[in-house]
Amino acid sequence: MRKFTRLEGVVVPLDRANVDTDAVIPKQFLKSIKRTGYGPNLFDAWRYRDHGEPGMDHGKRPLNEDFVLNQPRYKDAQILLARKNFGCGSSREHAPWALLDYGIRCVIAPSYGDIFFNNSYKNGLLPVVLSEAEVDRLFYEVASFPGFRLVVDLEPQTVSTVNGSFVAKFDVEPFRKYCLLNGLDEIGLTLRHSDKIRAFEARRREQFPWLFL
Numbered sequence: 398m399r400k401f402t403r404l405e406g407v408v409v410p411l412d413r414a415n416v417d418t419d420a421v422i423p424k425q426f427l428k429s430i431k432r433t434g435y436g437p438n439l440f441d442a443w444r445y446r447d448h449g450e451p452g453m454d455h456g457k458r459p460l461n462e463d464f465v466l467n468q469p470r471y472k473d474a475q476i477l478l479a480r481k482n483f484g485c486g487s488s489r490e491h492a493p494w495a496l497l498d499y500g501i502r503c504v505i506a507p508s509y510g511d512i513f514f515n516n517s518y519k520n521g522l523l524p525v526v527l528s529e530a531e532v533d534r535l536f537y538e539v540a541s542f543p544g545f546r547l548v549v550d551l552e553p554q555t556v557s558t559v560n561g562s563f564v565a566k567f568d569v570e571p572f573r574k575y576c577l578l579n580g581l582d583e584i585g586l587t588l589r590h591s592d593k594i595r596a597f598e599a600r601r602r603e604q605f606p607w608l609f610l
Contacts, residue, residue: 398521400580404502404549405559406475409465410539411440416479417486418513422495425450432520435491436498440466466499470543478535479506484513484524493522503549505556507532518573519582525549525556525567534563551578 426438428451441449444466446459460467466474477496483506484492493516496504503523517524527535538558539545548557551574557564569577576582602609 398576398580398582401502401521401523401551401577403551404475404523405546406502406549407471407473408476408478408505408535408539408545408547409471409474409501410478410536411465411483412480412536414480415482415485418484418489418492418510419486421484421492422489423449426495427489427491432494433498435495436500439495439499439501440464473500475500475502476547476549477501477504478532478539479504480532481507481529483509484517485510488512488516490516490520493517493520497522505532505535505547505549518577521577521580521582523549523551523569523577527556527565527567531565538563 420440420442422435422438423441426435426441426449437455438449443464444461445455446461449458462468465471483504492513497520501522503525504517505525505527507529508526509517509524514524535547546559548559549555550557551569554567554569554574555564556567
């Protein structure tokens with residue numbers, strides 16, 4: 398898992414509440430269990446004017462030019478600004494996979510669906526919770542200034558504008574913070590104990606050799 402320490406990036410605003418995981422990555426794209434390849438289908442039903450299916454040539458699909466991801470001012474955005482209850486709905490790890498594959502590394506919203514919130518941390522996507530008033534101000538700022546950027550710094554747990562005119566603190570559980578700062582998912586956490594695992598397996602082979610015939 399990629400480490401998350403400090404991110405300075407362009408902000409893309411998604412001014413909709415209750416965005417569910419089927420909107421983030423529609424169900425027809427869930428057939429694969431690979432963690433990559435979902436970026437072109439992020440917000441597929443809103444991003445394109447046709448119905449998307451796996452294997453389509455996205456370069457030939459008609460774009461919805463009004464949707465924020467298709468607007469040049471938000472090109473290469475790494476921070477998604479959203480409204481309350483982002484990522485609600487069904488459980489699918491593909492939602493953070495799609496955001497990450499597109500290039501989004503942090504979401505800022507007043508609240509999240511619980512499962513999406515947990516899945517985000519497990520995959521290296523930082524879900525920042527700010528107050529509705531703070532989110533309102535950021536929506537105003539991003540609309541007012543093309544190329545609006547924010548700095549998300551995990552160690553001090555702050556979100557700020559590049560010039561420091563806005564600074565907000567956010568909470569993060571210490572263990573989750575440790576995992577993100579060190580790029581450790583559940584597999585990475587387990588592999589920290591690889592020496593002990595190998596020693597256990599060696600003892601097991603000696604004690605129960607018939608299991609390995």
